[in-house]
Structure formats: structure tokens, C-alpha cells
Amino acid sequence: MTDTTLVGSKFDIPDVPESSRLVEKEDNECEVAESETLKLETAIDTCENKEHDPYSYTRLGDFTSEIFKIELGNLPNYVGYGQLRKLLNITLSLSPRKIKAIGSPPKFVFITFKDTGDRDYALKVLNGYVWKGKTLSAKKANPAADPMVKKRKAGDSEDCLNSKKAKQDDTPVELRLKNAVTPYWNIPYDEQLKKKETDVRQFLIKLGSQICQFNKLLKPHIQKNRTDNNNLCCPLLPIKPSPTTKAYRNKCEFTVGKHLHTKEKTVGFRLNAYKEGSMSVAEPDDCINISKEMLRAVKSFQEYIRSSPRDVFNPENHEGFWRQLTVRTSNNEDVLLIVVMHPQDLSQNELEEEKKKLKEYFEVGLGRMCGVTSVYFQLFTKRSSNDEVPKLTHLMGSKFLEETLLGMKFQVSPEAFFQVNVPATEILYSMVTDFVKPNSSVSVLDICCGTGTISLCLAKAGAKVIGIEMCPEAVENARLNAEKNNLSNVQFMCGKAEDVILNAIKDCDSDEIIAVVDPPRAGLHEKVLKAIRGTDKIQKLIYISCNANAAFKNFIDLCRPTSNNYRGNPFYPVQAAVVDMFPHTPHKEIVLIFERYN
Structure with a gap:
């Protein structure tokens, strides 16, 4: 899969701490024997005296795209990530792996490729290309320096006793890990819920403001919601707590x-x-x-x-x-x-x-x-x-x-997605079922369906469901799960959502389609979102997100004015809900319901 994440300034997608991603990721002094301490000090002296090369990683046996890197300059003012990605991937048929913007607005961007051929072709195509009235400049760029070596040279890595980090942070390792993995561990649970609900409220205020800026047609709806809901762009249900707050991760x-x-x-x-x-x-x-x-x-x-x-x-x-x-x-x-x-x-x-x-x-x-x-x-x-x-x-x-979830059995292959907190997931999926109001005259598209958990919950409630998933093992699980739970009103398609969604829409024999999406953290692929926008039969969209900030562009694109790029009438938010899927962390699961403007 091509990684085209644009980083920097206004393009930033908020970083998820590694410890939180690994988990969604008290006070005992560590004692080290004298002999081990001497060994460590010797290693540290060697570390300090040795000349470190911050680019040595490029000469190791493992692959890094940093050695196939270019610098693209003289960019148009206020260029966006979507525009740049479209230029590189679609207009010019290039194959970038990573894109990193420098400055706000960006003065230039770094782009990496998988090999010399892709890089050299990109240099040839981009250098001198006129884009939005600007003549782009492209040249080879040096790889990024190893951050570990940079920190060590600055005296700020933790592997030397006299480093700034080692001197400044004398917190016991056990407590440091708890603070990294579960930063809310020492906050009463009721207060955790209040903090998360406040975060969602601030997000909905920001979303409403942005929708009004992008689409004047929707402004009256948003303004009315603001008046009725304490400045929120749509009503927000009270946060649903997790039934269990300990040992919940599976x-x-x-x-x-x-x-x-x-x-x-x-x-x-x-x-x-x-x-x-x-x-x-x-x-x-x-x-x-x-x-x-x-x-x-x-x-x-x-x-x-x-x-x-x-x-x-x-x-x-x-x-x-x-x-x-x-x-x-x-x-x-x-x-x-x-x-x-x-x-x-x-x-x-x-x-x-x-x-x-x-x-x-x-x-x-x-x-x-x-x-x-x-x-x-x-x-x-x-x-x-x-x-x-x-x-x-x-x-x-x-x-x-x-x-076992909501009385149904689910087979899960080793790499298939399944929500990490089953008791909270039962609350989430029951809520989604209530929002859908399943009946035989409505078809549901479950996009990014994983092992079919949402699909089967909706099918059990009476909806006709088509699930879309790119992981073959997960699709196999989903089909077996439907058979195991005696549900025949559900089918599954395997492939990238952007490739199969149009066929799925054609297979829906109902006059009304409700789309349910539970995409990866970064949100829906642009092609999927445009297919949803352009399908008049889809009058309601239920969007589940574990990181609303990362999916923010999706929400704005759903609400943009109709254009050649975004066909179909826009959507607008009518309801929001939040479930605490990750106690003791800042993370939560947000549900946003969008309806079509007609």
C-alpha cells in the first residue's frame, strides 16, 4: 500500500503516541548490580567517544525509501494535501511512498519513492512542470538523519547516563510506562468521561465553523443547530461509558x-x-x-x-x-x-x-x-x-x-480487525442499529466491514446488508460468521472499497441506501467518499471514527458544495454520539450521522 501521508503545519494528522497505538498501547526503584553498572558505564563512554554517522542506516541491508528522495519547490500558495496527491498520483501517474511538507504554507515538500527508476522519472516529470501558474523545481534530496543519532549527539538520548533525558527524568520505569500507555490511569473514571465529552464538544464546534466556511448553503442548518445545542453543529448524546474499565483489551x-x-x-x-x-x-x-x-x-x-x-x-x-x-x-x-x-x-x-x-x-x-x-x-x-x-x-x-458479541459467534483470523473492547463494542453496535432502524425496504452498505460484526448485527435486526472489506481472510471470516449465525440477508465483497463500492451500490435493490463506515484511523479513501457523495440513493451516512481529527477532511468533503469534483448534493451532520472504547486513555469512538441536503 502506498503511504502518501503529508506531514507538517496545517496538513498535520495528529500523531498517535506509539504506546497508545500498541495498546489503539508504582514506585519501585530499579536496582542494578555493581558489575552491570560498570559494564553500562563502559558502553556509555564508548557511545560518547565514537563518531556516529546519522546516515549509516541507509547503508544497512534493509530497504529505506529515504535514499530515493526528491525535494519539490516553488509550490503554489496554499496548496492542499489532496491537490498535491492528485497531481502526483493521478495527473502525473507517479508513485510516491511518503510526502512531507515543510512550512505553513509549505515552501517545499520532500517526496520519497521505492527505487531509482521511480525517483528519476518523477524528477524528469516534475522539474519545470507548470502547476497553478507556478513552475515547479525538483531535485534530488539527502536522506533524513537518524533521529536516534541526532538525539545522542545532542546529549538527549536515554542510552547514556549523562544525557539530558537521563538526568531530567528520574521517574521509575514502571510509572513512566503507565503514563505513556494509560495516561488517565490516575484520573477518576467520571472525570475521564467528562474530559472526553468536552473534547468531542470542542471538535463539533470546530466542525460547524468549518462547514459554514466551506458551504454557505448549509449555514442556516448549522446555525440553527448551534442555537439549539450550545454552539455544537449537531445534537450530542451523553457519552456512553465502557461497561468495564480494567483488562478490557483483547x-x-x-x-x-x-x-x-x-x-x-x-x-x-x-x-x-x-x-x-x-x-x-x-x-x-x-x-x-x-x-x-x-x-x-x-x-x-x-x-x-x-x-x-x-x-x-x-x-x-x-x-x-x-x-x-x-x-x-x-x-x-x-x-x-x-x-x-x-x-x-x-x-x-x-x-x-x-x-x-x-x-x-x-x-x-x-x-x-x-x-x-x-x-x-x-x-x-x-x-x-x-x-x-x-x-x-x-x-x-x-x-x-x-x-461472542451480542449473542452471536464470530470467527476471527489472526490479522482481521475486531474492536478491542467487546463490552463497549456491544453498546456501540446497538447504538448504530438504532440509528439505522433496519427494515426490509432499506439496504445497508457496511464499508470496511472487517469480520462482519456490524453487518451481522444489522442483518439480525432485519436489514439487507452488503459488506465491503479488503482483507481476504476477514471476508472469509465474515461469510463463515453469517453462515454460523444463520443469516442469509447479508453478502460480502472482497476488495478495496474504492474499487468495489460502485458494484456494491448496483447490487442494492432498495430505493434507499444507508451507508455505514468504520474506516481505519486515517479515514475513508477519497474515491470512496466521492462514490458515496455521488450516489443519490444514499440519503444517510453513519460514520464511526476512533480519531475524528484524522477523519476531519472526510467530514468537510461530505459537506462541500456540489461540483465536478464532488458530485451529488452535500451531506450535513444531524447527530453525534460517543462511546468510551478506551478507558484510561484520551481516545474514544465517535459516531457522526450525516443526512443528505435536499
């Missing part, structure tokens, strides 16, 4: 690394991002959103790698093997693991031997004590510019796990 991706103080191989979460000068990992023992079953699996795998002669993967020099552990649990007592390893130069025989050891450890060895029901193995390397996700190898146990 999926976590744990980083494998070294402990900050002991330097032991550790499975847990990073204390901070790599770009902030941190590679240290701490154990998640005190993270209150993680279950005992999940923690047992983490500890068991940690014992395995500590007994292994192979080291953990180092993100700075790309040496080492063990990279990540994904743990998925279910309310049916399933525990599924995905072990991720960098192969380095291991032979196929050596890899097969490692797989055999893992299988035996969790099947008949010490690992069997943690109740793992399924283990997968995945090799992850960036030695190729190929964007395909490495395939999983099933080692033992069931090939999937099973969840």
Missing part, C-alpha cells in the same frame, strides 16, 4: 527490546518513540487495560527469548532477530500469538528449526502453562521495496479465535 502488539536499566531482553511497550531518542522497553505488568491471560502469554514468550541465543532486533543498527509479539484473546478463553522475527542471514533450515522450537515450547514445553490456543510465526524485513505484508505461518493450535 489485542495488543508488544515490542521486543532491551530494558532501560537491566538491559535484559524484554517484551512490553516502548517508554517513548524512537524519534525521541528511546529504544527501551518496559514490562506491561502494571498496565490496567491488559488482562492476566495476555500478561501470562507475554511473560511466557519473554522467558523463551531470554533463553534464546538470538538477540532482540535493534531499530538503530537493524541487527538482532526478535521484533514483536501480538497477543489476541477472546471472551471464549482463546489466546492467539503472532511472533515476529527478522530473519537476518539465517538459512531456511535454521528458520525451520526456530519454528519447531517455538511450537514445542508452547505445545508441550513451559509455554503450555499460559493457555495459548494458537501460535503464528511471521518474518519481517525491509530488505525489499515490495509493500506486501509478510505471510503468517501457522505453527500450532486453532487457525483462528472465536468471539
Whole structure:
């Protein structure tokens, strides 16, 4: 998948802290033996005296698009991300991997590509190209410096005792991790809910203001809503709390690394991002959103790698093997693991031997004590510019796990999306069903349907549903789930939503279509949004978002005036709701209902 994220100034999509993404991601002093302290001080002296090259990562075996980078300058004033992406991808048929804007408005942008051919072709096409009255300039650009090396040179990385970070932050590691993973852990739950509801209110005020600026036709509707709803662009229902606030996560991706103080191989979460000068990992023992079953699996795998002669993967020099552990649990007592390893130069025989050891450890060895029901193995390397996700190898146990939600059974494959908090999800999906008001005369398009959870909930309530999902394994799960729950009024299409949505719309035999979308964090693809806009039969859209700021452009585009680019009458927001899917964090699930302006 091409990554065309435009970063910088007004184009920013708010960063999600790595610890929060891994989890959606008290006061004990760490003691280090004298001999270990001496070893650490020696390593630090070496670190300080050694000349570090911030570009050495470009000469490692793994692929980086930074070596195929150009600088594009003399841009038109106030150019937007969508306009630039359209120019590069559609008008000029280029294949950018990443786009980063510098300045506001941007004075220039950096664009990376997957190989020399793509980069050189882009240079040839872009240099001298006239766009919006400006003649663009394009030239080769140097790769970005390694942020870890930059932090270390500035004395602000945490791997040297005399660094600014080490001197300034004497907070115990356990508390630092809790603050990173669950920053609201010490705030009473009622206050957490108030903070989140306040955040949503501020967002709806901002959304209303922007809609009024972009579409004068909708201004009377928005102004009336503002008057009736304390300046909000639409009514907001009271926030729905999570039925459970502890041990609610059924999926976590744990980083494998070294402990900050002991330097032991550790499975847990990073204390901070790599770009902030941190590679240290701490154990998640005190993270209150993680279950005992999940923690047992983490500890068991940690014992395995500590007994292994192979080291953990180092993100700075790309040496080492063990990279990540994904743990998925279910309310049916399933525990599924995905072990991720960098192969380095291991032979196929050596890899097969490692797989055999893992299988035996969790099947008949010490690992069997943690109740793992399924283990997968995945090799992850960036030695190729190929964007395909490495395939999983099933080692033992069931090939999937099973969840129960709203009285229905759902089969979930290892990489398929499923909401991380099942009790809160039941509230969310019941709310969506109420908003849809299913009946036999209405068809529902469930876009980004995953394993079919929303689709089946709506079908069970009487709607005719077509689900769209790009993950083949998830679609297979969805079809099996429909069969398992005896639901025949639902079908599923596999493919990117932007590629199959028009066919799905043709298959809807109702005069009225309601679209339900639960897209990834960054929001809907522009083509999908335009297809929804351009389909008159779609009179209502229910948009579920775990990051409303990231989806903000989607909301504005739905409400833009009709044009050649955005066909069909605009939508406008008529109702908002919020469910606390992620207690002890700032994150929440927002539902926005849009209706067509007629």
C-alpha cells in the first residue's frame, strides 16, 4: 500500500503516541548490580567517544525509501494535501511512498519513492512542470538523519547516563510506562468521561465553523443547530461509558527490546518513540487495560527469548532477530500469538528449526502453562521495496479465535480487525442499529466491514446488508460468521472499497441506501467518499471514527458544495454520539450521522 501521508503545519494528522497505538498501547526503584553498572558505564563512554554517522542506516541491508528522495519547490500558495496527491498520483501517474511538507504554507515538500527508476522519472516529470501558474523545481534530496543519532549527539538520548533525558527524568520505569500507555490511569473514571465529552464538544464546534466556511448553503442548518445545542453543529448524546474499565483489551502488539536499566531482553511497550531518542522497553505488568491471560502469554514468550541465543532486533543498527509479539484473546478463553522475527542471514533450515522450537515450547514445553490456543510465526524485513505484508505461518493450535458479541459467534483470523473492547463494542453496535432502524425496504452498505460484526448485527435486526472489506481472510471470516449465525440477508465483497463500492451500490435493490463506515484511523479513501457523495440513493451516512481529527477532511468533503469534483448534493451532520472504547486513555469512538441536503 502506498503511504502518501503529508506531514507538517496545517496538513498535520495528529500523531498517535506509539504506546497508545500498541495498546489503539508504582514506585519501585530499579536496582542494578555493581558489575552491570560498570559494564553500562563502559558502553556509555564508548557511545560518547565514537563518531556516529546519522546516515549509516541507509547503508544497512534493509530497504529505506529515504535514499530515493526528491525535494519539490516553488509550490503554489496554499496548496492542499489532496491537490498535491492528485497531481502526483493521478495527473502525473507517479508513485510516491511518503510526502512531507515543510512550512505553513509549505515552501517545499520532500517526496520519497521505492527505487531509482521511480525517483528519476518523477524528477524528469516534475522539474519545470507548470502547476497553478507556478513552475515547479525538483531535485534530488539527502536522506533524513537518524533521529536516534541526532538525539545522542545532542546529549538527549536515554542510552547514556549523562544525557539530558537521563538526568531530567528520574521517574521509575514502571510509572513512566503507565503514563505513556494509560495516561488517565490516575484520573477518576467520571472525570475521564467528562474530559472526553468536552473534547468531542470542542471538535463539533470546530466542525460547524468549518462547514459554514466551506458551504454557505448549509449555514442556516448549522446555525440553527448551534442555537439549539450550545454552539455544537449537531445534537450530542451523553457519552456512553465502557461497561468495564480494567483488562478490557483483547489485542495488543508488544515490542521486543532491551530494558532501560537491566538491559535484559524484554517484551512490553516502548517508554517513548524512537524519534525521541528511546529504544527501551518496559514490562506491561502494571498496565490496567491488559488482562492476566495476555500478561501470562507475554511473560511466557519473554522467558523463551531470554533463553534464546538470538538477540532482540535493534531499530538503530537493524541487527538482532526478535521484533514483536501480538497477543489476541477472546471472551471464549482463546489466546492467539503472532511472533515476529527478522530473519537476518539465517538459512531456511535454521528458520525451520526456530519454528519447531517455538511450537514445542508452547505445545508441550513451559509455554503450555499460559493457555495459548494458537501460535503464528511471521518474518519481517525491509530488505525489499515490495509493500506486501509478510505471510503468517501457522505453527500450532486453532487457525483462528472465536468471539461472542451480542449473542452471536464470530470467527476471527489472526490479522482481521475486531474492536478491542467487546463490552463497549456491544453498546456501540446497538447504538448504530438504532440509528439505522433496519427494515426490509432499506439496504445497508457496511464499508470496511472487517469480520462482519456490524453487518451481522444489522442483518439480525432485519436489514439487507452488503459488506465491503479488503482483507481476504476477514471476508472469509465474515461469510463463515453469517453462515454460523444463520443469516442469509447479508453478502460480502472482497476488495478495496474504492474499487468495489460502485458494484456494491448496483447490487442494492432498495430505493434507499444507508451507508455505514468504520474506516481505519486515517479515514475513508477519497474515491470512496466521492462514490458515496455521488450516489443519490444514499440519503444517510453513519460514520464511526476512533480519531475524528484524522477523519476531519472526510467530514468537510461530505459537506462541500456540489461540483465536478464532488458530485451529488452535500451531506450535513444531524447527530453525534460517543462511546468510551478506551478507558484510561484520551481516545474514544465517535459516531457522526450525516443526512443528505435536499
